[in-house]
Amino acid sequence: MQNYELIIIGAGPIGLYSTFLAGLRDIKSLTLEALDYSGGQIPELYPEKTVYDVQGIPRINAMELRDKMEEQARMFGNEILFNSKVTDIIKTDNGFNVEVNGEKLYSSRAVLICTGMGDFTPRKIGCPGEDDYLNKGLSYTVKDIEKFKDTVVGVVGGGDAAIDYANELAEVASRVYVIHHSEKFRAAEKTLENARKNQKIEFIMNTSVSKISGNSVLENVTLHNVNDNTDKILKLDRLVIAIGHVGKANLFKSINLETSPNKRNIMVNNRFETNIPGIYAVGDVASIAGEPIHPLIAVEGGDAYMAINIIKKYLNPEASIFGGHSSSLNL
Ligand SMILES: Cc1cc2nc3c(=O)[nH]c(=O)nc-3n(C[C@H](O)[C@H](O)[C@H](O)COP(=O)(O)OP(=O)(O)OC[C@H]3O[C@@H](n4cnc5c(N)ncnc54)[C@H](O)[C@@H]3O)c2cc1C
Numbered sequence: 001m002q003n004y005e006l007i008i009i010g011a012g013p014i015g016l017y018s019t020f021l022a023g024l025r026d027i028k029s030l031t032l033e034a035l036d037y038s039g040g041q042i043p044e045l046y047p048e049k050t051v052y053d054v055q056g057i058p059r060i061n062a063m064e065l066r067d068k069m070e071e072q073a074r075m076f077g078n079e080i081l082f083n084s085k086v087t088d089i090i091k092t093d094n095g096f097n098v099e100v101n102g103e104k105l106y107s108s109r110a111v112l113i114c115t116g117m118g119d120f121t122p123r124k125i126g127c128p129g130e131d132d133y134l135n136k137g138l139s140y141t142v143k144d145i146e147k148f149k150d151t152v153v154g155v156v157g158g159g160d161a162a163i164d165y166a167n168e169l170a171e172v173a174s175r176v177y178v179i180h181h182s183e184k185f186r187a188a189e190k191t192l193e194n195a196r197k198n199q200k201i202e203f204i205m206n207t208s209v210s211k212i213s214g215n216s217v218l219e220n221v222t223l224h225n226v227n228d229n230t231d232k233i234l235k236l237d238r239l240v241i242a243i244g245h246v247g248k249a250n251l252f253k254s255i256n257l258e259t260s261p262n263k264r265n266i267m268v269n270n271r272f273e274t275n276i277p278g279i280y281a282v283g284d285v286a287s288i289a290g291e292p293i294h295p296l297i298a299v300e301g302g303d304a305y306m307a308i309n310i311i312k313k314y315l316n317p318e319a320s321i322f323g324g325h326s327s328s329l330n331l
Contacts (some may be wrong), residue, residue: 014283023076034085039066104172118247124327129212137218151237
């Protein structure tokens with residue numbers, strides 16, 4: 001069995017930054033990622049978008065940012081393994097055994113959980129036809145925007161992902177319908193305002209999709225108005241269902257990590273410690289002292305910096321909590 005000081009679970013933005021920071025603090029770490037690429041939500045949910053709110057980078061394509069984060073993560077040679085889904089964490093006398101893909105074991109003294117929103121299982125509507133038209137006009141994300149050129153698209157949802165997608169799709173599609181089951185939105189006000197001003201976007205409120213139909217590809221959706229109980233058919237070329245993901249924070253059966261009431265976040269204190277000594281959590285998966293963290297790369301990157309310094313002190317009580325300024329290094 002291979003031994004490490006620290007095992008980092010997840011190579012999303014925060015797992016990648018934690019990997020770099022572990023190298024910076026001279027911690028022998030292994031990062032385990034379920035997918036066969038890094039970046040978490042970036043490649044899965046918004047590869048084509050521009051990011052504006054990372055310190056010192058006025059604007060950057062999300063995938064370019066991911067590439068730079070992976071380059072930074074590899075700076076000190078800390079290992080990253082893909083296709084390695086952590087399926088269990090088992091407490092031992094000296095730390096933990098970490099089970100990958102149901103069998104292979106690695107051991108470490110500490111574990112940092114950076115599993116974000118989990119393994120990206122999309123939440124389904126659950127209506128007839130949903131499974132039949134997957135990848136035949138129906139998708140849960142927008143990965144290749146060119147495929148939507150000159151099409152009529154329906155976007156289901158009222159959160160950030162749905163309204164972001166509607167704005168993005170309106171740049172290439174001929175018409176975009178936002179189909180939302182209520183009158184209230186969870187999306188950021190500015191994004192919603194932009195969508196409302198866009199002539200190509202039409203909002204269909206208080207409406208759910210009750211059936212998806214077509215021949216070899218998706219052609220129609222049946223819309224059910226939840227207020228007056230009427231149905232109507234809408235002709236579409238494509239449908240994007242963006243109503244969130246089914247995430248469960250603690251998938252590790254041998255340890256009893258404290259989670260939020262909805263089971264989507266792991267509870268940590270302001271030192272990013274979970275209820276199990278030696279196991280830490282940071283990034284979108286963590287909830288600090290019961291409060292949600294701002295789901296932002298810059299904010300959670302700062303948290304990862306703190307967490308790694310705290311882990312350094314846990315691994316070596318003689319070490320200083322502050323590792324010094326990176327500008328003093330001569331790399
Ligand atoms: C549409 C959209 C736009 C956004 N725009 C911005 C923006 O402009 N600026 C900004 O700062 N933030 C933005 N965000 C938020 C930002 O992407 C997240 O805050 C960030 O991705 C959180 O990183 P993370 O590493 O905690 O989690 P994630 O990105 O969710 O990554 C978690 C990783 O862990 C892996 N994983 C999960 N379970 C396991 C397991 N058991 N074993 C191994 N690996 C596992 C997953 O495969 C994934 O790669 C946006 C998010 C969305 C959805």
